[in-house]
Amino acid sequence: xxxxxxxxRPRGAAKxxxxxxxxxxxxxxxxxxxxxxxxxxxxxxxxxxxSSLKPLEDVSGKFRWMPSGLTIRPYIDIWKTxxxxxxxxNSLVVAGAATVCSVVIAxxxxxxxxxxxxxxxxxxxxxxLSTQMFPGILFLLPLFLMYVNIGNATxxxxxxxxxxxxxxxxxxxxxxxxxxxxxxFDSVPRDLDEAALVDGCGPIGALFRVVVPAAIxxxxxxxxxxxxxxWGEVLFASVMTNDxxxxxxxxxxxxxxxxxxxxxxxxxxxLVVSVPVVAGFLLLQRYLVAGLTAGAxx
Amino acid sequence: xxxxKEPSGAAREPGRGxxxxxxxxxxxxxxxxxxxxALLLELLVHLxxxxxxxxxxxxxxxxFFIRDWGAAPWSGLDNYKVSVDFDAPVGEALLHSFLVTCAxxxxxxxxxxxxxxxxxxxxxxxxxxxxxxxxxxxxPYALPxxxxxxxxxxxxxxxxxxxxxxxxxxxxxxxxxxxxxIGDNSFFALLTVSVWKGWPFAFLIMMAGLQNIPREMYEAAxxxxxxxxxQIRRITLPSLKSVNQVLVLVLFLWTFNDFNxxxxxxxxxxxxxxxxxxIHIYQSSFVTWNFGxxxxxxxxxxxxxxxxxxxxxxxxxRERKSAxx
Numbered sequence: 118x119x120x121x122x123x124x125x126r127p128r129g130a131a132k133x134x135x136x137x138x139x140x141x142x143x144x145x146x147x148x149x150x151x152x153x154x155x156x157x158x159x160x161x162x163x164x165x166x167x168s169s170l171k172p173l174e175d176v177s178g179k180f181r182w183m184p185s186g187l188t189i190r191p192y193i194d195i196w197k198t199x200x201x202x203x204x205x206x207n208s209l210v211v212a213g214a215a216t217v218c219s220v221v222i223a224x225x226x227x228x229x230x231x232x233x234x235x236x237x238x239x240x241x242x243x244x245x246l247s248t249q250m251f252p253g254i255l256f257l258l259p260l261f262l263m264y265v266n267i268g269n270a271t272x273x274x275x276x277x278x279x280x281x282x283x284x285x286x287x288x289x290x291x292x293x294x295x296x297x298x299x300x301x302f303d304s305v306p307r308d309l310d311e312a313a314l315v316d317g318c319g320p321i322g323a324l325f326r327v328v329v330p331a332a333i334x335x336x337x338x339x340x341x342x343x344x345x346x347x348w349g350e351v352l353f354a355s356v357m358t359n360d361x362x363x364x365x366x367x368x369x370x371x372x373x374x375x376x377x378x379x380x381x382x383x384x385x386x387x388l389v390v391s392v393p394v395v396a397g398f399l400l401l402q403r404y405l406v407a408g409l410t411a412g413a414x415x
Numbered sequence: 416x417x418x419x420k421e422p423s424g425a426a427r428e429p430g431r432g433x434x435x436x437x438x439x440x441x442x443x444x445x446x447x448x449x450x451x452x453a454l455l456l457e458l459l460v461h462l463x464x465x466x467x468x469x470x471x472x473x474x475x476x477x478x479f480f481i482r483d484w485g486a487a488p489w490s491g492l493d494n495y496k497v498s499v500d501f502d503a504p505v506g507e508a509l510l511h512s513f514l515v516t517c518a519x520x521x522x523x524x525x526x527x528x529x530x531x532x533x534x535x536x537x538x539x540x541x542x543x544x545x546x547x548x549x550x551x552x553x554x555p556y557a558l559p560x561x562x563x564x565x566x567x568x569x570x571x572x573x574x575x576x577x578x579x580x581x582x583x584x585x586x587x588x589x590x591x592x593x594x595x596x597i598g599d600n601s602f603f604a605l606l607t608v609s610v611w612k613g614w615p616f617a618f619l620i621m622m623a624g625l626q627n628i629p630r631e632m633y634e635a636a637x638x639x640x641x642x643x644x645x646q647i648r649r650i651t652l653p654s655l656k657s658v659n660q661v662l663v664l665v666l667f668l669w670t671f672n673d674f675n676x677x678x679x680x681x682x683x684x685x686x687x688x689x690x691x692x693x694i695h696i697y698q699s700s701f702v703t704w705n706f707g708x709x710x711x712x713x714x715x716x717x718x719x720x721x722x723x724x725x726x727x728x729x730x731x732x733r734e735r736k737s738a739x740x
Contacts, residue, residue: 164566226452384566
């Protein structure tokens, strides 16, 4: 952190702001600010990791920075105290299916908007985007009633089922995904897919052979975003799931019983459910950051 | 299709449909076909529920009519009257919750913006550890909300939490160990978690915005003798203006509508000092089983958000226009 100017910068690193050396006031304020911020960011992470390795006495009494004895017991017990594996599976199926569907649907829609002129195009994009601003609570009540009523009328179990949750979640990430992908597809030169059309591909062939491969970073970004959205959703999961379909978001509440709150197990379980998304995010963050910001900054 | 209307004001070049495909119907129908799945889903999960929600708000919808909400008796504007009658308990509670949400949103968005922008500016220049810090700062954004908020909930526990241990036992700043998750302090607990969770998004957007500032501007300023601080004030901050406008709006909408953070931190009914509108509506609907009033409150909330967003966009676009003249 201290050496400001390095002889050779790694590729891709931002260029220095100015040819002048930064003054000490800047360097010191930067050092202090970044240290404090790192502490703020890492504090819960530290609590999560350290508490997950403590025996129950350590997390039930006064907080201790250092555990009295390290144990991996919580990591074994979390699977027995609540059916964590089942919740994990539910979350995986729901988030995975929502991601796949959302990405495929967004690819088609973004292709249409990016490559074609048609009546109602502007209405479509504005409507889809504006659904982003509506409070989730606004959909919750009607959707809850609609799902219950559809179930009563047709026997299709949407309420309480994974299908209902998948259907709901895939639309959450859809507007943003379409928006992001339109930007990506626009940046793929039109000549490329027109050449494919001349060569005898159909429009769908051109989409999958030319446009999609060229926009892979954007599609990865959209997929990560959709997965994170579904994996972290709480509101609809709290109302629309039952014992069999409960996701992690709600299942984690099961570690508090009337007598005890198994904080060490809660922390261990929180860490376990965070690892897949955080690892995926950090691996793919380059794409996601580029994708997330492409739309907003333009 | 060739002579079709161009998108008004769009930055994109007008799209040209594939020319050599046979069949006029297919050519015109294809974009609609491609949009169909997205359209159907948006209709089913977003637009239809809004229509249903609006119609529900005019009905006397209690738990007796859940199975067949169409049969619930019509109640006209009663639900709205109850919601905005600020002298009666329901309206008074809604108004209080609305004011709490406004204060919370202003503080949270302000802090997220400030921290995110400062961090982005400090990380604009390459230095050792920059890439590492950048990844680290994105952790709060990547962690699932409930896992992060549960951890904060643990830290805010009165007897076995880290916060009281540090404030009371180690630093002696408070006389006795205060409650953080009930009572007036809950507002600050919620604010802390919200800022922790929200600032990385501001940071992300700001980092991207900074990359678009041409380096020559800094070089020219440096040649004219401007120091780093002056460059930040004269070049960096003004250049971020249009990014800021989008960012502040998005942060506002997300924070104002946030349900997950208070729900995981406090459960189904939040303490009065941290009773955000979305939790309040949830409680009115699913805990006290009054869906009609809950719907009316949702519609009022939507109208408020539409008005604020519309006003905001109008002001910022006018600014942009006058800047061009």
